Each structure stands twice: as C-alpha cells, then as structure tokens.
Amino acid sequence: MNTEVFNRRLAAIVGDAAVLTGNDMDSHLTDWRGRYTGRARCVVKPATMEEVAAVVAQCAVERVPMVPQGGNTGLVGGATPHHDGQEVVINLSRMKRIRAIDSDNNTLTAEAGCLLAEVQAAAEHADRLFPLSLASEGSCEIGGNLSSNAGGVAVLRYGNMRDLTLGIEAVLPDGRIWHGLRGLRKDNTGYDLKHLFIGAEGTLGIITAAVLKLFPRPRQAATAWLSVRDPASAVELLSRLRGACGERVTGFEIIARPALELVLRHIPDTRDPLAVASPWYVLTELTDTLADFDLAGTLEAILGTEIEAGRVADAAMGQDLAQRQAFWQLRENISEAQRIEGVSIKHDIAVPVSRIAEFIARADAELQRAFPAVRIVTFGHIGDGNLHYNLSRPEAAANADFIAQTPQANRIVHDIVADLDGSISAEHGLGQLKRTEILRYKSAVEMDLMRAVKQALDPHGLMNPGKVL
DSSP states (O other), X not given: OOHHHHHHHHHHHHOGGGEEOGGGGGGGSBOXXXXXXXXXXXXXXXXXXXXXXXXHHHHHXXXXXXXXXXXXXXXXXXXXXXXXXOOEEEEOTTOOOEEEEETTTTEEEEETTSBHHXXXXXXXXXXEEOOOOOTTTTTOBHHHHHHTTOOOTTHHHHOOTTTTEEEEEEEOTTSOEEEEOOOOSOOOSSOOTHHHHTTSTTSSOEEEEEEEEOEEOOSEEEEEEEEESSHHHHHHHHHHHHHHHGGGEEEEEEEEHHHHHHHHHHSTTOOOSSSSOOSEEEEEEEEESOTTSOHHHHHHHHHHHHHHTTSEEEEXXXXXXXXXHHHHHHHHTHHHHHHHHOOOBOOEEEOOGGGHHHHHHHHHHHHHHHSTTOEEEEEEEGGGTEEEEEEEOSSHHHHHHHHTTHHHHHXXXXXXXXXXXXXXXXXXXXXXXXXXXXXXXXXXHHHHHHHHHHHHHOTTOOBSTTSOO
C-alpha cells in the first residue's frame, strides 16, 4: 500500500497530530547512545489501549512491521527502526494514566507511557514505595522497563521488573488484546504468560499497562561511600553486611576509580567523598520502615569494625539527605560522563556474586594483554552480580581504532562470562547490539524454544523484527 494512504488510515485511528512524518520523526529514530539511527514510514502515537490495538491490526493486515517504543532510553538499539524505512514506530508516550492504586493489595496499575518517576511519585503519594530505581527514571517509561526487564540499584532487595509485576495488558501482533491485569500473588491456572512479554523487547507484542507491586515506604535510610582494597573485599563485605542487617541492605554498588574520575571530570558540582583516592569504592544503602530503629548507628558500628580489621580503608557516612543524594549522583552519572567522554565498548554482564572478583581479575588481565593501553571502567550492581564493564582509550584518535576492534574485545569478555556460568546481558537486553552475539552463548535448544515462541505469537515476524532474534 502507498505509504501516504497507509499513514492516513493510521491518522484516522489516532488523529492527524499523532502521526509524525519527515523531520518530526527525528528524535524517535536514533537511540540514546547515538549508535543506531534508522528510518520509518511514520511514528504513530496512540493514546489508549484500543488505539494501539487498532494501529497494530491495521499494520498486521498490510504486513507492515512495527517497532514499539517508550522513552527511547535503551542501550542496545531495541527501540530503533532499521534503515529500510518500512517500519512503523509505535510510541506509547501518550499513554500516561495511573489507572488504579490499591493500597490494601499493595498494587498500582500504570499505563506503558508513564514515566518511572511518575509511578514512583504516585506510590509515594499513597504512602507506598515502587522500588525500581534507575538513573534514567525521569525519562524512561514503564513499558520500556517491562520490555527490557529493567533492574537498577535496588534489585538486591526488591528484584527486577519481572519480580515487581503481577499482571499485564498487551496487544498481540494481530491486534488482539490480552486483558491480563490481575493483581494476584497466587494464580496457578497454567502458564504464567506475562513472563513471555516481560523482557521480550517488544518482539512478541506491545505491553500497554501493568499491575505493579508496591511496598511499605521506608522511613529512614543510611548511606555510606567506602574505599576497599579490591572486588573480593567488596564481596566479602556484602556477605557480612547482609548477615548483620538482612533485607535492610537495599543497595550495594561497586565503582572503580576510573569511573569516578570520569564523573568528577565531566559532571559539574561533584566531588570525591574521601580525601585519599582508592582503586575501588562501594556505595551501600540500608533502609528501614521503622523510624525509631538506629539504622545509621548500626551501619556506623559495622563499618567501624571493618575499618579496624583493615577490610575497609575509609568510609564517609551520608549525614543528611543532600549528602546521601550526592553519593548516589556520583554513581548514577557514570553513564552520562562516559557519553560525554566519547564512545566506549560497553558490557552489561552478570555472573554469580561469588565469582565477581574472578571475572574482573581474568577479564582485566586478558584485555590488558590484548590491548595494553585499554581503559577499563567498571561499575555496577555487585549485590546482584551485574557489572557494567566498559572499555575505551583515553585519547580520542586512538579510541576510534580501538572501537573498531569491538568484536575481539567482546569475545574476550563474553567468553569469560560464559565460562563463569554468566549472562552477556544482565539488564539492557539484546536489541540489535547482541542479537548475533547471543548465538554463541545460548544453546541450540534455548534458541529453538525462543524461535518457537516467536513463531507462535508472531508468525509473520512483524513485531520489532531483527531484535533479540
């Protein structure tokens, strides 16, 4: 069908202003990192689940491929169209309603276009907590969080998006609607279908709303920035801290010195919390719903023991909300500082927590042998075994040559991850970036099962083609 005629049919569903063409599409055609840029027939922005279903049904009839998109903050090109210009980008940012909050059931039902920060605020207004926390929470949307099974800094205590979701509503690739918005913690009536869509990066359908878990709102927090000798010391500290404080340990992040230096260089109004530089840091936070429990005193006492034993070199406690936020800003601005610095080879890997130190030691050594001048920027959610392990050269001219060797660097990192029974994508997904790389690390049986699910739900391959598979 002629593109102009097809676009008019979509406009009849969502309105003329909600179908973007020409230069109006530009912000939707490039990913956040600037790595992928594509073309599209149009960008259509439905405002309701019914409009999404009608748009998808129209695309299905005409065999037009579709790219679901939320806040466009992904890091693997999963929401970016290809170069052929044949796809329709379906952007859900107009679907912004908080449909319901059930305080007794501790659930919140949100549409896919709600910003994560808006969901957090709605939960707080109801004196509850929605614990997913990401650096991009002011721009990422719930639909994207679901489609990528987002993790963030509180997975250690609360789990990732898959753990935080009770039910979803989704539009299937033929335009049918699955009404799965159930706020049940027990429902043993067959396959748990929501898990097919969570983490599928829009390749099986479009999530339009979800029932999310809420939790009691913490009444206090204690935050500390620590210097440690090495990653093994950090893992040992995590074990002792969890043994002493249990589920109060909400966040436990590791930051290598090069990561901190990038933030101090590129992000205004930041400073090193400690007087003496350290090769490795830990940022940890405890939270509690009991206002009268001496949380800060407990953390100070534990850290005092660790310093006396020589297992922690130094520590800075967040004395007030502003200081605690300043610590977290150092951690959350690492990705932005890297983007300012220039292109890097990024890895989002997971290994068992007990093997974090082994991974870092092996990968550092092999990369330094292969690329003697490599700069390794390591940081991430050590509490759940997820590291962001990024490689570059400090000099811009040399970095371009280094980036050209991405396949060789990936092979070193990913082979070590596989040898440690890990994953080459912990929370960012596969998208376009790793859809070929995954073939080396997933078994033939796993790939056959994934293809079978894709064929069953999307037999014509219209939903986000060329992503994941």
